[in-house]
Amino acid sequence: MTVPAHAYDPEAARSLIVEVSERSGQNLLACYQCRRCAAGCPVGEETGYVTPDRLIRMIALGDRQAALENELVWRCVSCYTCGTRCPNDIQTARITETLKKMAKEAHLEPLRPKIADFHSAFLESGVRWGRANEMEFMGIYEVKGALRSMKKKDFKSIAEELKTQADLGLSMFKRKRMHMGLQVSAGRKEIQRLQKKASQKKR
Amino acid sequence: MDIAYYPGCSLKASSALYDVQSRRVFEGLGIYLKEIPDWNCCGATSAGKVDDFLAMAMPARNLGIAEATGLAEMVIPCSACYSRTLVAQNRLEKDPVLKDTINAELSRKVGGGIKVSSILEVLLTAVASGDVAKSIRxxxxxxxxxxxxxxxxxxxxxxxxxxxxxxxxxxxxxxxxxxxxxxxxxxxxxxxxxxxxxxxxxxxxxxxxxxxxxxxxxxxxxxxxxxxxxxxxxxxxxxxxxxxxxxxxxxxxxxxxxxxxxxxxxxxxxxxxxxxxxxxxxxxxxxxxxxxxx
Missing domain, CATH: 3.40.50.11810 (Rossmann fold)
Incomplete structure (x- = not known):
């Protein structure tokens, strides 16, 4: 853990665990660290020392920064294996999903910007047109990534990304797996109105 | 038998073949897929990571449309769409305040009651009735x-x-x-x-x-x-x-x-x-x- 015992702040810890519990709908206090979640996590090899049980512990200890900026929050694939196996029914994927949103609200640079870009590009396309348009949101996702790399003057990764996507795109095109037309649902207006109302309420 | 059908975005794009096959195969089993009108994206797994309210509101609108068809069951072949829609239905049933908030803007309101099925649930019914075995050519x-x-x-x-x-x-x-x-x-x-x-x-x-x-x-x-x-x-x-x-x-x-x-x-x-x-x-x-x- 990143917070040493003498730095423990009960008030900060309480507010963090209450916020995450309420927003994710999970009872984090029920975790008794059996680590069944850690044993089954498919991305365990990618997330370093942060396993679902340890993420819950970080939150209980009030380490806000560590909870918002770690590999598990960003690389969790939301497969729901940990939550399905948890003897106390804690769905950690809902916790990582909540922490992603909290990181965004705190204006933190996502640890894995590509993952954040993808999900927002997808959802924005779904709300903008009423249906997710693969070609459009993938295009926006790629441009966002290229702009980020350009800021860092990382031209090598732009070239690599372009080549990967061009290869996949070409083989999908050949097999008629790409759809060029725009899919639209007239009912998107209803969704957009709901979104607007919900965001006004938040403020 | 008629059954309501939610294809979802991917079955209209990169996986359009799955849409075509599902219609053909179900027809062969005497089940007619009635695509619900003007459905929208369910939000997939991305919605839960970006906006919890939309993760409920997007599938809710589809549920309202499906209920308005009067059919008793809706099949959703895509696992993500199936999961999102089933979870939204479950949550709205438990949370009447959220249901009212969402229904306020929907032209087809969610009441509850339509059975949301995966493609396997529908196929297993056809297995049990013997229709699958009979369809082999x-x-x-x-x-x-x-x-x-x-x-x-x-x-x-x-x-x-x-x-x-x-x-x-x-x-x-x-x-x-x-x-x-x-x-x-x-x-x-x-x-x-x-x-x-x-x-x-x-x-x-x-x-x-x-x-x-x-x-x-x-x-x-x-x-x-x-x-x-x-x-x-x-x-x-x-x-x-x-x-x-x-x-x-x-x-x-x-x-x-x-x-x-x-x-x-x-x-x-x-x-x-x-x-x-x-x-x-x-x-x-x-x-x-x-x-x-x-």
Whole structure:
């Protein structure tokens, strides 16, 4: 853990665990660290020392920064294996999903910007047109990534990304797996109105 | 029998073949898919990561439209759409305040009551009634050559909330039962509900390649000659990335990734072009020629 015992702040810890519990709908206090979640996590090899049980512990200890900026929050694939196996029914994927949103609200640079870009590009396309348009949101996702790399003057990764996507795109095109037309649902207006109302309420 | 049908965005784009096959195969079983009008994106797994309210509101609108058709059941072939819609239905039932907030802007309100089914639930009803067995038009011996590893992925059986799960969570059997009705013996294997990485195939390639490599290796070790799937995301990932992850993880074998509707369609005597099996990214026709199905 990143917070040493003498730095423990009960008030900060309480507010963090209450916020995450309420927003994710999970009872984090029920975790008794059996680590069944850690044993089954498919991305365990990618997330370093942060396993679902340890993420819950970080939150209980009030380490806000560590909870918002770690590999598990960003690389969790939301497969729901940990939550399905948890003897106390804690769905950690809902916790990582909540922490992603909290990181965004705190204006933190996502640890894995590509993952954040993808999900927002997808959802924005779904709300903008009423249906997710693969070609459009993938295009926006790629441009966002290229702009980020350009800021860092990382031209090598732009070239690599372009080549990967061009290869996949070409083989999908050949097999008629790409759809060029725009899919639209007239009912998107209803969704957009709901979104607007919900965001006004938040403020 | 008429049944409401929610195709979802991917069945209208990269997995349009699954839409075509589902309609044909269900028709062959006497089930007519009635696409609900002007449906919208369910938000998929992205909504839960970006906006919890939209994750409920988007599938809610589709539920309202489906209920307005007056049909008793709606089938959703895509696992992500199925999961999101079932979870939203469950939550709205428990949270009348949220339901009222969302209903306020919907022209077709959510009441509750329509049964949301996965493609397997509907197919299993047709297995139980004997309609699947009756629909076979090819020599059953040719079908026996399939040695499939049935791959369910995540969202067919695991949900973020407690919803009624139609199959065993750790060892589902739905696909195996459908294939058995065709005389096909599916293999026992260990990775049927492991994750393929979904969107991580694009955003976190190393992680998802490692996941898919584990799935591939076990299927190959068990002697599988193909995968059978129901989820368009799993299908696209396993179909598109075998050449990328194979060299990285020392896998020389390539396995075709069939939708369950393709196996059913072939058994009903439909051809490769009719089912659009020629749209696969990993060769899926050589095996069919070897089995003398085409």
């Amino acid at each position: 090819v020599d059953k011996k040719t079908l026996k050559g399939f040695k499939p590893a049935c791959y369910y992925g995540c969202l067919q059986t695991r949900f973020p909330e407690a919803v009624p799960v139609p199959d065993d969570v750790e060892n589902p059997q739905g696909m195996e039962k459908v294939l058995k009705a065709l005389g096909i013996q599916a293999l026992d294997w260990s990775y049927k509900t492991d994750c393929c990485g979904a969107s991580a195939a694009v955003t976190d390639a190393d992680a998802s390649d490692a996941l898919m490599a584990r799935i591939m290796k076990d299927a190959v070790a068990r002697g599988a000659n193909c995968f059978v799937v129901t989820c368009p995301m799993c299908q696209l990932n396993l179909d598109a990335y075998q050449d990328r992850l194979g060299p990285k993880h020392g896998i020389r074998e390539r396995l075709p990734v069939y939708f369950i509707t393709e196996i059913l369609g072939l058994a009903m005597g439909m051809g490769v072009e009719e089912l659009q099996i020629d749209r696969h990214l990993t060769d899926a026709t050589t095996l069919l020629k070897e089995l003398e199905l085409i």
